[in-house]
Amino acid sequence: MMKVHLHGVGVAGSGLEGWAACREVLAARAPWSGQALRVPAPAILPAAERRRCNAASRLALAAAEDALAGCEWPLAELATVFTSADGDGAVTHALCESFAAPEPDVSPTQFHNSVHNAPAGYWGIATKSKRPSTSIAADQDSFAAGLFEAAVQATLDRGPVLLVAFDLPLPHPLALMRPRSHDFAAALLLSGEPRGRPLASLALRLEPGAAPSALPAGLGALADNPAARALPLLSALAHGGTAEIRLGAVGARQLAVRCER
């Protein structure tokens, strides 16, 4: 059992532009439009990097920035955990297409954007942070694996840890292997010790069996996006009180979370 404190929440995705808007949808005060999000290049990046940065990094950093409005720690002091099942499929596709050409011409920017930890790299450049950063992948359970790692770090090191989960639709023909309709990213700022007034506390444990909690009503279209496994937790936060949720597998067991707000 681990207990961590939640200090910030960020969201970026189709029909969910920011945590404030997402909360309205989760509380059934607004309908989910499902409209594709146009994510601007992150203002936090230097101009040259803003031009180079890929779609996955833009989405991930949008959620991160949303979670950190009013953050009590200097951004360079946050350890980070990024998690994603598939990274940036558009970059994978562009590279594979270029290999298929008679004379392959690969862009160096595409290549460095192809690493799974590209969003973490851009985040580091934006904040000039020297703090450790870990980039995780665990297929459909990437959110649970990322939250678990972030909670372990926060518990042991006591300091703040920013978790960012993101996944995007893949272009054709990669989509034949892995269909997905919508962008979604969520960010959580966690710490092992509370500072100021945390939004909630999360008690995490691994338990046998059981499927993850269902997505909130009306948001089922996001079910094929692994990062959207965060939504049951976000729904509990939007509704307040105490909730028990299961967020996906970590190894052979489920990550169960008791959320108290």
Add this chain to the structure above:
Amino acid sequence: MRPLFVTGLSIASALGAGLERTFSALREGRSGLRQNDFEPFPHPTWIGRVEGLESAPLSGEFARFDCRNNRLAQLALAQDGFEQAVARARERHGAARIAVLLGTTTSGILETELAYRRGAEVESLLAARDYAATHGMFSLTEFVRRRLALEGPAATVSNACASSAKVFAQAQRLIEAGICDAAVVGGVDSLCLTTLYGFRSLELLSESPCRPCDERRDGISIGEAGGFALLEKAPRAERGAVALLGYGESSDGYHMSSPHPEGAGALLAMSDALARAGAEPQEVDYVNLHGTGTPANDRAEDAALHAVFGDSTPASSTKGWTGHTLGAAGIVEAAVSVLCLERGFRPGSLNTERVDPALRARVALESEQRPLERVLSNSFGFGGNNCSLLFGRAA
């Protein structure tokens, strides 16, 4: 931190499968690099290729995981009594108390790349693939977790060329937090077009076998490898008493594909590994460098190394033997470090003729047979990730 004992270890690289072949090649100064004969590629380069993967498909219940990367994982798992060591650990601790944490950067992307090269056939080829079990980043970890019948926490770590070093840090945290009693760590990366063309596009691919720290160094030689370590709190009779004594992780926060010029992040990672172990720099007998052979990496790493160790601690890169195995570099060089400690051997820098006079740390050219107590291994990667691991004999 509390030492974590290396109670199982296995490796497969261009030096061959298993620790014995690896150590013989190191001792005899025999490189595993060869001229590229992997896939048609219009630029001359040398590679560290693992023999026999083409004719060793995964079968039975594991057939759905079949791809070059998982074949290499299977080859490494079968070496050095590793599966047996894990089976014994499973009996001691229970399957749910052993984590599986593995690094990779390109997983099973090769088969997707080759499908794209087949023109109109690409759609039917991709539609027939099990994405999660082959192309996906988690494919390696899920394959290995099932193969070893483990049920503890599992994750792929993909932090470029620091991936399979960072998993040691992650394992230490899980064990320290009381969530696990043991962990299987390591990583696998296999040859593919993404890395050949990608490093070429950045002008980081050498046309000759890589020459780390040489004044004429001009880039990397890409290699493929897989390796695993079993980490536990208590030593076992099967292996010596070599343990992970400390780790350090940091970010550069500087550039996507170039290291911080003064090695600021690398310095933090090395210092943190020493601090966590309660060790002084002069207690380290040898540093296994990240030492890729690119002008920028070796210069930045040297600056950091000199700041921590001055010019007395011998350091070398073993990438002249294996090539740069990218996401597997951390585990390959961790395995080399453990071998060196167990067998009293300090490798030189193979292929390096004249050390760049601009470098200030002590780069060793010749190998040497002598007892070692502590070895530090560096792994750095794109996105500005740094990880240093300190291995040694624990009291």
